[in-house]
Amino acid sequence: MADLFAWLLSFFFVIGVLGIILFQLMCLVDLESDYVNPYDSASRINKAVMPEFITHGSLCLLHLITGHWFMFLICLPYSYYNFRLYSRKRHLVDVTEIFNQLPWEKKLRIFKLVYLVIVLCVSIFWMIWTIVE
Template identity: 40%
Template sequence: MSGEAWLYLFAVLINAVNLFLQVFFTIMYSDLEWYVLAQLGTKASELHSAPSSSDYINPIDLCNRLNTYIIPEAAVHGFLTLLFLVNGYWVALVLNLPLLGWNIKKILDNTHLLDATEIFRKLNVHKKESFFKLGFHLIMFFFYLYSMIVALIKDEKA
């Protein structure tokens, strides 16, 4: 197996981890949304499939849980992008640069961590970002998988 195939295999695995992290983020944001609806006194008939009240997460716990994963998720994505740069896989590099730039901008502006006092106002923004990253990682998962298969086929022909 060539270095290219190993790199794309590594990318598939790392991207799968980031994909599952984004699913976790999305679920946690949805759980907070149920918490908000319950706190606002929404009628039980309006909560179509609400979890039991003991399943709610409060904003402080949510922020503490998610803040733990924000920097590692960005760092792993940055490391993977750096590997594409060093090895000269320009298409993969160019596809990863926008999200890397977004993550770097958020970290430099010190807006990357969730704040429990602002989470209710910014919940929709965080959910949209999470869905965007979820879509990005899903597309990249299949791109890396395809690239790995192409690299393996090239190895077999050589």
């Protein structure tokens, strides 16, 4: 039963990170469509960056504590990438350079989105496997 609870918690963490990434992507699309100014878009994205990092770090730690080594190894590169961004102080979007970096930031968020959808599918598979077992 504890294993099932861990998978459910993992599922909700992944859904939370997916929601944060989708929010950031929508802010970038709104900026590209000129619905919002660069300052508002950058401040919204920057407010969502740390919760994304913390939630995904918690997900990685959850898999480590519960002994789900495969999922931990799947989540580790994303956590390492987030740690590198934070340690180099490149995790925040710059207001003055947001238009120049817009295509790159969108590609980055889409890559993160695809990666997290794969993690979600694997997590759902293991959760169902645990229920059936």
